[in-house]
Amino acid sequence: MSDAAERLVNLALYLASSRVPVTANECRSAGLGYPDEQDDATFLRMFERDKDALRAAGLVITVDRDDEAESYRIDAAATFARPVELAPDELAAVRAVAAALSADPGFPFTDDLALALGKLGTAGVAGPLATADLPDDTGDAQSHHARTIAEAVQTRKTLTFGYTNTAGEQKQHTVDPYGVFFREGNWYLIGCDRDLDAVRTYAIGRVAALGVNAGRPRTPDFERPADFDVTRHERLPFEYGLEQVAAQVRFEPDVAWRAERLARGRGTLRELADGSALWDVEAGDLERLATWIIDEGPAIHAVGPPELVYILETGLRAVADAHG
Amino acid sequence: MAKGPDTATRARRLLALLPHLRRNETIPLARLAAAVGCTPAEVAADLTTLTMCGVPPFTPFDMIDLLIEGDSVTVNLEAPGIERPLRLTxxxxxxxxxxxxxxxxxxxxxxxxxxxxxxxxxxxxxxxxxxVRAGAAPGGIADLYATLAAAADEHEKVLITYFTGSTGRTSQRVVHPWALVNRLGTWYLIALCEGVGEERVFRLDRIRDALGTGEPFTPPTMVEYAVTPGPEHLPVAEIRFAPDAVLPDTRSWPGVVFETLGDGSTIARMPYQTVSWIARRVTARLGEAEALGPAEVRDAVRTLAETLLRTLG
CATH class of the missing domain: 1.10.10 (Arc Repressor Mutant, subunit A)
Structure with missing residues (x-):
């Protein structure tokens, strides 16, 4: 008896090379590797699983129905990729990021990335030296959970997990996952907590005993809000907070070019007559914004609100006094 | 023993291999392995499986015909029906x-x-x-990344304009780009800086621009991927945090070791590369942290705080 992977390849080749659609029974009797002694129901279940596996690999299998039976064929236009032409610097960039991430267990999608690059023909050739170490020492577990959660985001299946918050309190959560993002060594989940009926952000490194609702696997458990966009939740550290305050930060002319990179698409930037960049941004935590300004400096200044300037003034005076 | 991939995953890899198998070509197993993200041993096993595959009526002319010898494979007969790569799932x-x-x-x-x-x-x-988002937002470093990756690939010297965070100065340097390294989501360039004749590490988000010079360089035989020296090679600052202060995490303060004292305060022992770097971190805590020593760090913290106070003025 052939092994299951062999049978799947045979089925793929059979469907891809057949000039006419073929029925399940034709596949069964074609010697592709389906056991002879199998009863009809068992065969049909196996055949359905095989078609799902081939679809997951990228084959687009279409179904023709008539009165007697369904027949199947590969939609070649929808299945096979066109060649991709990349400029030398684009190719080098893809190879560098692939070399770095495909060897990093902290990247949740290493296997899929390798297969994607194989399909694009960009893998398999030595590129620039590159390496990555995305998450911290919780990397492997975080990465595994992030992969599972990203899959649940796509299939819209509800998650359950234990969570330890920053205060050390543990609680069980049931969450409809809307999106995932990565920042500074951590993966985060954004989802609607069913008990709170509110959208919350969870550090995936703090998640334990993660479960995905296995009931009705082909049916989504929830609808994601149509306007959901993960980038709106990918905030800077000082943006978290209950009350948002309009703040202004100025970048001196020599470092104005850094403003766009540091702003990360948050707030609005404008250039002043002297070449400075002025950043209008909402802050939920002015103390953290004050810290951010010093951390990212020099040549970055608080303009307003007055409370922000006051926090900096009193804080800096305390620092100067303590070190006097 | 390590668990192998499940059947569906293995089938994906087998199908991904097929378009790489061109009739009458001899292909190194290492190249195929890299193309589908597995080891040469795994790819050899996959190729053996593929020799059992074909289409009805499964005569020798309907089978994938491969000859695996040593570390390469010769394709005598390719797979019928799947000659092009599949589109991305x-x-x-x-x-x-x-x-x-x-x-x-x-x-x-x-x-x-x-x-x-x-x-x-x-x-x-x-x-x-x-x-799904896994990185920097708009205004990022994509063009820079592509330029530096291509230069590293082609061993071409690059002129960079770099902002040094510790001094606030921007300077131009000719560098030999050796490697791109990502640590906790931040990209660094490891390069030889011609001006100082030594290896240096540059944060990509602080490189304003990069321009290939057209001049080649000889790459080193080996590159260390460390973006900071080991803590054993660095001086250590002793910093006291107030009892109610939120302690920094090890991502932003790499190598820090904490000791909680009886009064609830915490002593952080933090290896530092430059005085200006550690002074900025302490100052940014706005009074929650006090540098106890060494004296050069205390002085730098006071000087920085006073300088920043004047700019508020």
């Missing part, structure tokens, strides 16, 4: 999008659009972009 498109995110290529970037154009029709790239 949603999982593959997600992985590729996340990888490009990590290098700063925003969803609307030309490279990203070009690559994801080969995703299957059923893949909504718009939905993927709105639900």
């Amino acid at each position: 949603i999982a593959e498109a997600r992985a590729l999008g996340a990888a490009l995110d990590a290098a700063g290529f925003a969803p609307r970037s030309a490279l990203r659009q070009k690559l994801l154009a080969v995703a299957a029709d059923s893949v909504s790239t718009d939905e993927l972009e709105r639900t």
